[in-house]
Amino acid sequence: MGRGPSIANRKGASDAQRGRLFTKLIREISMAARQGGADPDNNGRLSLAISRALAQNMPKDTIERATKRAAGEGADATQEIRYEGYAPGGVAVMVDCMTDNPTRTVAEVRHAFSKMGGSLGTSGSVAYMFTEQGQLLLELDDPAVEEKLLELALEAGADDVISDGGIVEVVAAPAQFAAVKAAVDTLGLPYLEAAVVQRPATTVAVQGEDAERVAKLVERLEELDDVQSVYANADWPG
Known part of the structure; x- marks a missing residue:
């Protein structure tokens, strides 16, 4: 029987994967700040990018540096x-x-x-074949919390809330997504995914x-x- 990868090799692969993810997240933060300014309260795309970075345990000072650097740059080739x-x-x-x-x-x-x-x-x-939509995915097993989530999301402008096998999906138009996410955030629940995505018809x-x-x-x-x-x-x- 062949031996599996060593702990060191597995850690190396994991670190490389995490490095790629951080690079992509920083790139998104930079592009969002460059296009809409460095204030996440007035830049929905930046606010979402920062939330995703924090969810991946990116240090706050790394996020702040990327935001300020991008907002202060002039022409950029990216x-x-x-x-x-x-x-x-x-x-x-x-x-x-x-x-x-x-x-x-x-x-x-x-x-x-x-x-x-x-x-x-x-x-x-x-x-x-695709439509741009905001998507929140959460894992829930409490009907009362799910009912509250449904109420908050729809009041904030969500298009739909779909529950299937313990997974709840909140769908919103991109323009409404920041408001919907802010409303759902008040429940303090962890997200499986929170992003503006392309959903196939x-x-x-x-x-x-x-x-x-x-x-x-x-x-x-x-x-x-x-x-x-x-x-x-x-x-x-x-």
């Missing part, structure tokens, strides 16, 4: 770019990136698609080899330094 394509099984994939070198980024994204049997498409080829069922290749494609894309988020309309087998 830009937001979205790539679209198809994964095996006809699954639509969107890849949101921040990069100072689009030539490098598109080459890396295209290579990931082709390696897993997918193909990079043109701008707009799959974006119409319809999903594509994938099984067997296609399911594995789609999952590996998403994983490869998420590991790229310039990639911020990956969205796919795959419906994996339960």
Whole structure:
């Protein structure tokens, strides 16, 4: 029987993964501050980025430095770019990136698609299948708390609150998301996810080899330094 990875190796992999996550979070904070200013009370995107960073135990001084530095910068070469394509099984994939070198980024994204049997498409080829929405995910087992959450979220402007098997999903338009999250925050509950995401209008069922290749494609894309988020309309087998 082969030996598994050593504790040191596993820790190294975990540290690398955490480092990539921190890099992406700082990049989002910087872009949000650059576009909307350094005051999170008047910048919903920055407020959300800071909340996500704090949820990952990023030190507050690291967040403050990133915010102030970005807000004080002049011209910056970093830009937001979205790539679209198809994964095996006809699954639509969107890849949101921040990069100072689009030539490098598109080459890396295209290579990931082709390696897993997918193909990079043109701008707009799959974006119409997704809608930008704010999403809060929480794990709850208390009906009374769930009822209070429902009341607070809807009063704050949420579009829907969906409960399924102990997981509660709050959906809101991007413009209302900050207000909805602030209302739900008063309950002091931990989030499984709190982000503005791209939700697919319809999903594509994938099984067997296609399911594995789609999952590996998403994983490869998420590991790229310039990639911020990956969205796919795959419906994996339960």
